[in-house]
Amino acid sequence: MSSLRTALGLGRSLAIYYGRPWRQRGLADLYRGFLGPGDLAFDIGAHVGNRTRAMRRSGARVVAVEPQGAFAAFLRMTLPGDVTLIEGACGATVGEADLAVSRLHPTVSSLGPLPGAGAQAPGFSHVRWDARQRVSVTTLDALIAAHGLPRLIKIDVEGAEPEVLAGLSQPVPVVAFEYLPALPGPAAAAVSRLEALGPYSFNVVQGEARRFLWDDWRTAAAAHDWLAARAPDEGSGDLYARIGP
Template sequence: MDSAQALGLARSLAIYYGRPWRQRALGRFYRGLLAPGDLAFDIGAHVGNRSRALLAAGARVVALEPNPLLFRFLKRSLRGNGVTLLQSAVGAAMGSLELAVSSRHPTVSSLAPGWIAAVGSSDGFRHVRWDRRIMVEVTTLDRLVATYGRPQFVKIDVEGMEAAILAGLSQPLPLIAFEYLVPAIDLAIACIARLEGLGSYRFNHVDGEGQQFARGDWVDGRAMRLALRSLPASARHGDLYARLEAS
């Protein structure tokens, strides 16, 4: 690990673990969504804060992270905690893809060149440099479901690959969450359309790194698209949740 990578890992640890009360609040948030023993997929596990919160909520977790540095950290820090760790990305099809890595800001490493072009000049990203390229293994949500079972919850945080991941899913799943960025809001809109093609979903969102829903009600795709398009640039990012309605 060179100095830039060490700095990047330290920065991520400070961001996601430097405020332990936020980690506890995230666990409480997930307990409101999941029952003990539910299966959850953590796609783009990074340094494992979401996996830890899911485990704290009593879930069984399959966590995926393609970045070798971060995967080694996860093996050291999460081993023995009842989580299945996979060094893999997720996409539309099985195979391999090139991961653009930011050594100093590993949380925004991406498999989606178009996403880097879309957000690279926006506030919050102008200082980021993607300085390394590595080939990583890619699986699909369908393959994960076939191997590990149907999850109650899928969390996706993959810097521009959200729509590709949903393209690799052929059945509706009960609860799916993915990050949205205001500078690349069309990607979130495409994800809503994909989910509407799979099943009857309603939507809510969490602003930034918060641990509560921004809305008191769950709305249909049309209303959520309007809400996302009306977000101010200062909103920057958040997580969009899609809940499958009972048939």
């Protein structure tokens, strides 16, 4: 039963992220605005690899980090050989941690607060975190020491974004991270962390859109105000932060 639930969860994620190919093309176009041939990108929370593949289509070199064993195995078999795959998680310090896994809804498996708050969070009441997996944890600083300074870091770790950014001690040109209106604290903390690291400006991609919400890039204060105005039952999306006005 356990392996069946894991297989069903993998199938669900593949359908979500590869079932509409035009979305993948749009994602690649979005990344081309930041990445070019030879640039380095980190995909933190690679899951089924759709973002890794979109980054690679720009010509970028990609380091993909994924803690869930079944998904890391899938990526190991299916990603191009020039992608560096690390089976593990990112956090504030190097070590180990227990990953809360939802086998039927693996997109929301996390080291962050979502599993504990899930029963009360709008949109997550149907989810059960029914397994634990001990995972190795590295930091963004350790990845930079091993692979170089990336042009772009994408972080999608279901509420653990602040912990990931706590392991980064220097600004990078572009950081993209998920926001969850049902759990607003982590995204706000991530904005504050980036604001402390450098002169970042911000923009928003809502849901599965492949374009920015704002015509201009805005301040951290504007990003905080926008996050605070979200209704808890609104859909998730990504905040992009870049160095400069």
